[in-house]
Amino acid sequence: MTKEYSLNHTREQISALDNELLALLAKRRDLSLDVARSKEVDIRPIRDTQREKELLTRLVKQGREQGLDAHYVLSLYQSIIEDSVLNQQAYLQGRANPALQKQQYTIAYLGARGSYSYLAATRYCERRQVTMQDLGCKSFDEIVQAVESGHADYGFLPIENTSSGSINEVYDVLQHTSLSIVGETTIEVGHCLLAHPGARLSQIKTVYAHPQPISQCSRFLSHHPELKLEYCSSSAEAMEQVFASNEMTVAAIGSAEGGHSIS
Numbered sequence: 109m110t111k112e113y114s115l116n117h118t119r120e121q122i123s124a125l126d127n128e129l130l131a132l133l134a135k136r137r138d139l140s141l142d143v144a145r146s147k148e149v150d151i152r153p154i155r156d157t158q159r160e161k162e163l164l165t166r167l168v169k170q171g172r173e174q175g176l177d178a179h180y181v182l183s184l185y186q187s188i189i190e191d192s193v194l195n196q197q198a199y200l201q202g203r204a205n206p207a208l209q210k211q212q213y214t215i216a217y218l219g220a221r222g223s224y225s226y227l228a229a230t231r232y233c234e235r236r237q238v239t240m241q242d243l244g245c246k247s248f249d250e251i252v253q254a255v256e257s258g259h260a261d262y263g264f265l266p267i268e269n270t271s272s273g274s275i276n277e278v279y280d281v282l283q284h285t286s287l288s289i290v291g292e293t294t295i296e297v298g299h300c301l302l303a304h305p306g307a308r309l310s311q312i313k314t315v316y317a318h319p320q321p322i323s324q325c326s327r328f329l330s331h332h333p334e335l336k337l338e339y340c341s342s343s344a345e346a347m348e349q350v351f352a353s354n355e356m357t358v359a360a361i362g363s364a365e366g367g368h369s370i371s
């Protein structure tokens with residue numbers, strides 16, 4: 109058996125297992141809708157934290173016996189259960205409001221289409237089968253005011269990130285409002301240096317960015333002291349500055365997805 113054949117053969121086995129895993133996940137999802145139907149009849153809440161606790165304890169123990177790391181099993185099943193709960197919610201909402209298959213909410217967030225807050229809000233709404241009417245704001249204060257005044261149904265605020273920690277400005281804003289946190293989500297932040305097509309890193313002289321991405325990219329920026337930083341109120345604004353300029357010497361820090369949405 110050649111090395112190449114052996115690798116291909118093993119990969120085929122892995123792919124076959126992945127297909128089985130997906131089919132099992134889809135089956136589990138269907139069963140959770142059966143559970144939702146029975147909860148609808150018995151008038152029971154969707155979330156059953158006791159059942160979740162028992163399930164996770166048993167799975168972590170069984171996983172350990174099979175050599176699987178406890179954190180791995182836990183995070184895997186937390187995602188699976190989240191999906192199951194979201195599906196049940198969407199199903200029951202659809203049943204309660206058959207005419208309104210998709211609810212529509214106005215969501216206030218920092219920046220404009222393409223900002224990280226916009227991407228997070230979009231994904232949050234998609235997962236919950238909610239149609240988002242987006243209301244871009246210039247500051248965290250403006251987001252809170254939009255909700256307090258009734259211009260928006262919900263506000264989306266970044267609380268913390270794993271590389272630069274808590275976003276203190278947001279904690280300050282939260283201290284001066286009676287609004288409550290009703291949901292949360294996490295997104296992976298992958299920064300890119302976005303410039304005009306054909307521009308090379310060696311040509312870039314000015315980088316537009318929000319202070320958060322600047323702090324998150326401090327290591328990269330410390331290797332490029334020649335870059336002049338221009339602070340912006342959001343990543344979306346940074347990208348717009350570059351988009352509006354004809355210069356090949358300007359770049360913005362933002363997400364690849366955001367860059368696509370703006371170009």
Ligand SMILES: C=C(O[C@@H]1C=C(C(=O)O)C=C[C@H]1O)C(=O)O
Nearest residue numbers: 140143154155156159160189192
């Ligand atoms: C499926 C259920 O609904 C929810 C989802 C669970 C799951 O996906 O395992 C467990 C408990 C509930 O929070 C259930 O109650 O069994």
